[in-house]
Amino acid sequence: MSTETEAPVVVSVDLGARSYDIVIGPAILGSAGVEIARRIPGTRAAIVTDANVAAAHLRTLRDALSAAGIGHEVVTIAPGEKSKSFATLQDTVDAILAARLERGDTVIALGGGVVGDLAGFAAAIVRRGMNFVQAPTSLLAQVDSSVGGKTGINTGHGKNLVGVFHQPRLVLADTAALDTLPPREFRAGYAEMAKYGLIDRPEFFAWLENNWKDIFAGGAARVEAIARSCRAKADVVARDEHEVGDRALLNLGHTFGHALEAATCYDSARLVHGEGVAIGMALAHRFSARLNLASPDDAERVEAHLREVGLPTRLSDVPGGLPDAEALLAYIAQDKKVARGALTFILTRGIGQAFIAKDVPISQVLSFLEENLAP
Numbered sequence: 001m002s003t004e005t006e007a008p009v010v011v012s013v014d015l016g017a018r019s020y021d022i023v024i025g026p027a028i029l030g031s032a033g034v035e036i037a038r039r040i041p042g043t044r045a046a047i048v049t050d051a052n053v054a055a056a057h058l059r060t061l062r063d064a065l066s067a068a069g070i071g072h073e074v075v076t077i078a079p080g081e082k083s084k085s086f087a088t089l090q091d092t093v094d095a096i097l098a099a100r101l102e103r104g105d106t107v108i109a110l111g112g113g114v115v116g117d118l119a120g121f122a123a124a125i126v127r128r129g130m131n132f133v134q135a136p137t138s139l140l141a142q143v144d145s146s147v148g149g150k151t152g153i154n155t156g157h158g159k160n161l162v163g164v165f166h167q168p169r170l171v172l173a174d175t176a177a178l179d180t181l182p183p184r185e186f187r188a189g190y191a192e193m194a195k196y197g198l199i200d201r202p203e204f205f206a207w208l209e210n211n212w213k214d215i216f217a218g219g220a221a222r223v224e225a226i227a228r229s230c231r232a233k234a235d236v237v238a239r240d241e242h243e244v245g246d247r248a249l250l251n252l253g254h255t256f257g258h259a260l261e262a263a264t265c266y267d268s269a270r271l272v273h274g275e276g277v278a279i280g281m282a283l284a285h286r287f288s289a290r291l292n293l294a295s296p297d298d299a300e301r302v303e304a305h306l307r308e309v310g311l312p313t314r315l316s317d318v319p320g321g322l323p324d325a326e327a328l329l330a331y332i333a334q335d336k337k338v339a340r341g342a343l344t345f346i347l348t349r350g351i352g353q354a355f356i357a358k359d360v361p362i363s364q365v366l367s368f369l370e371e372n373l374a375p
């Protein structure tokens with residue numbers, strides 16, 4: 001259990017008239033009604049959640065909304081990445097419409113990244129755009145997917161290939177919700193946290209190396225790590241909301257990671273998103289070293305830290321085996337950063353020195369994958 005007692009920390013995402021707060025701290029869910037009513041007076045709501053999260057947190061959120069006079073309906077989806085589908089999107093949209101919610105009403109995502117991405121997409125398209133509030137309950141969602149307005153679903157061709165940008169009006173990150181998170185899910189979220197250090201905050205990566213045990217234990221270090229991660233993401237989103245430039249840096253580890261998720265059919269027993277990102281970040285650093293862009297020592301340091309916290313870092317860590325390098329490359333070719341057929345990767349010159357590399361030769365990616373798939 002966490003021993004957090006501090007006041008909530010507020011990080012703002014600066015997007016002009018569409019700016020919003022990320023409120024971080026223990027027991028924030030119990031204040032959700034007040035926080036929402038203050039920002040969206042008179043709203044009604046649809047809570048979108050999954051069955052697992054509902055069992056742990058739905059009562060708290062419902063009581064908080066009722067206490068603030070916010071009438072609401074609940075839409076429950078099946079847990080897991082497979083719910084980021086056209087079929088579940090249709091069910092969710094139908095349920096919101098059946099509840100006769102209006103454009104000025106609010107969709108609240110209560111759950112992890114899957115719930116947030118799906119509910120956000122539904123909020124963006126129902127009546128051409130309803131209010132949206134994120135109440136992330138996983139570490140990954142608190143430090144990454146709830147912030148920045150990326151919403152969407154997967155298709156057989158790959159991850160998040162259908163979606164829109166739709167910013168939330170508010171993010172409520174209840175750190176006490178993380179106390180009941182399975183350790184594997186916590187580690188997966190930690191991968192996204194480490195990512196911010198690796199992109200452009202080397203001092204944050206060093207701090208994580210020294211403090212990760214406290215972060216896993218809960219308490220003030222965990223709140224600080226979440227707040228620093230949200231600040232890092234908010235800064236990137238504020239300078240490039242729609243990923244025409246710098247925001248692609250947040251994709252560090254994702255080019256390989258998304259391909260691995262698609263290659264394992266989004267089967268969470270084999271690989272969850274954060275694990276794919278961890279392997280992808282280790283590969284991105286190793287690939288950068290192989291291209292003589294970065295020192296092999298940095299690649300080893302990154303791998304050592306990810307392994308120390310219990311994350312996978314190698315293709316051979318994916319249970320059940322992987323398709324060959326050509327097949328992985330076919331998934332990579334569906335990446336959203338591909339421009340005029342050329343592959344774009346997030347590579348690095350060292351820890352905290354990530355950059356966007358356009359026109360990475362396919363032959364070099366292929367031979368790198370072949371080497372890394374070899375037993």
Ligand SMILES: O=C(O)C(=O)C[C@@H](O)[C@H](O)[C@H](O)COP(=O)(O)O
Nearest residue numbers: 144148150159160247250251254336
């Ligand atoms: O918000 C972003 O921008 C990111 O790239 C954050 C990623 O960590 C996140 O997983 C995102 O959903 C990936 O988006 P995609 O556009 O690469 O599918």
